[in-house]
Amino acid sequence: MTLWCGVLGACNSEDVYHVFHPVAETGWERDDTLRFLFNLPDTTASYAFSVELRHRLDFPYTDLPVDMTLATAHDSILWRDTLSIPVADVWGNWVGKGWGDLRTVSSPVVFLSVGRKDTLQLHLQPALADSLLPGVNDVGVYVRRMGETLDQWPSMLR
Numbered sequence: 174m175t176l177w178c179g180v181l182g183a184c185n186s187e188d189v190y191h192v193f194h195p196v197a198e199t200g201w202e203r204d205d206t207l208r209f210l211f212n213l214p215d216t217t218a219s220y221a222f223s224v225e226l227r228h229r230l231d232f233p234y235t236d237l238p239v240d241m242t243l244a245t246a247h248d249s250i251l252w253r254d255t256l257s258i259p260v261a262d263v264w265g266n267w268v269g270k271g272w273g274d275l276r277t278v279s280s281p282v283v284f285l286s287v288g289r290k291d292t293l294q295l296h297l298q299p300a301l302a303d304s305l306l307p308g309v310n311d312v313g314v315y316v317r318r319m320g321e322t323l324d325q326w327p328s329m330l331r
Contacts, residue, residue, distance in 0.1 A: 193313035200307035206298045209314040216290040222282045225313035230274045232308030235261040238300035246292040
């Protein structure tokens, strides 16, 4: 279903983009940059971005630092930062949802306020020193049009 949401544009009227990119079965390589290209269709809307990680139970860390770059389609950098995606709590319990040997975690990243209608690209790359990060299945990006009332915004963005 998620794949169709990305291909068709969105499954919910507030969803703008929701796509996962698979990584190699052996893991996510340090030099493998995943690129997501999407349109912000409305200058009167604000948008919230999340990065999503689908991992297997053999993921060896409690969090995953990811270097992120948000740019226009013409490579003008709007924002650059490192996001730490929590994968397990301090006791080693997975924080994501799922069944079997797959879990999915979503980490809010940033929001863009009213006034931007553009094609943007988000580049994601693992920020760990390891050359290969085992246990990663897919990495996704979710962009949602946000309402004007604060109760519609993720709690960390209020």
